[in-house]
Amino acid sequence: MVPEPSPKLPITLLIIARNEAAAIGRCLDSVPFAAEKLVIDSGSTDGTQEVCRQHGARVVHQDWLGFGPQRNFASTQAQHDWILVLDADEALSPELAAEIQQRLPQLMQSSNAGAILRRQTWYMGAPMRWYRPMVGERMGRLYHRGRARWTDVRVHESLRFDGPTPTFEHPFIHLNNPTLVHKQLKTLRYAELKARDWLDRGKPVQMWMTPLVYIAAFIKDYLIRLAFLDGWRGYVVSQTAAAYAVYKRMRYYEMQRNPESRDMAAELLHGYGLDP
Structure with missing residues (x-):
């Protein structure tokens, strides 16, 4: 029927x-x-x-x-x-x-x-x-x-x-994200977008916090948010989140130090259909 x-x-x-x-x-x-x-x-x-x-x-x-x-x-x-x-x-x-x-x-x-x-x-x-x-x-x-x-x-x-x-x-x-490759491409785009928002707001560059950010982000996801109970997939998702937290700060630092990198990165991402 x-x-x-x-x-x-x-x-x-x-x-x-x-x-x-x-x-x-x-x-x-x-x-x-x-x-x-x-x-x-x-x-x-x-x-x-x-x-x-x-x-x-x-x-x-x-x-x-x-x-x-x-x-x-x-x-x-x-x-x-x-x-x-x-x-x-x-x-x-x-x-x-x-x-x-x-x-x-x-x-x-x-x-x-x-x-x-x-x-x-x-x-x-x-x-x-x-x-x-x-x-x-x-x-x-x-x-x-x-x-x-x-x-x-x-x-x-x-x-x-x-x-x-x-x-x-x-x-x-x-x-x-059907694969980690898709996830990493998305991470690059999201980091670019976040860094550009920080540029608009004039957020201070605080590279000295980067190691602490990684540790805090990993512990928050892996332990506090219980990712460890999902086995190795939990480890992967926690590591990926912590790496993203660090990378967007490094990319923002690069944008400030080398403004030409903004257009260069935007052109590269556009080639992958990932406009920032």
Whole structure:
């Protein structure tokens, strides 16, 4: 028997993407109840736009503005005030999809600004079981665009709500970086974005703190956040996080000492489709 299609709800599924053809179809299909599926594409060259259209999405082009500004621009393009944001490598679990369909009508009639969702991360081909940032991580992803706004930063953006935000029970799924190669490329881009934010704010260079930052970041993730209970995968994720904490500070120091490196690095990253 062919299952009946899900009734549509007046909400926009919103995704910002570039070169996500391999993953984005799964993401779009996981939200069958959204009346609109909207993808803001910043210049894909791998056929992402066509994949999105095949899965029922409307595609709008916008040159890359940085994560926060890109998401705020995207909110203005939606046809509905209520918005669900996912990344291309994320998807609703069937349980969360059913919960949203059940609770969303009441949420829309309330004065709530949005809702908090929990994220379950898969790492190296399996779900993490203990590492706290990857098990039930609380994230603002469902919101009324008149009562919430993304922070205007280039990376590590977050939603700022103007009103109550209940929490949904079931998680959505994050297939985190299919390989460590993908992770390292993303780390280079995120570090570049963070360093440019620091430049805008005139943050002091404090290279003397770098060794302490590495130790503190590794201990926080490996011990305090329980990564050690996930075995060697926990070690890898802790080491990667600590290395990122150090690298972005070294890169910021280089930007200050050798300003020409900013354009050189941006050109190199652009060649990999990773515009800072």
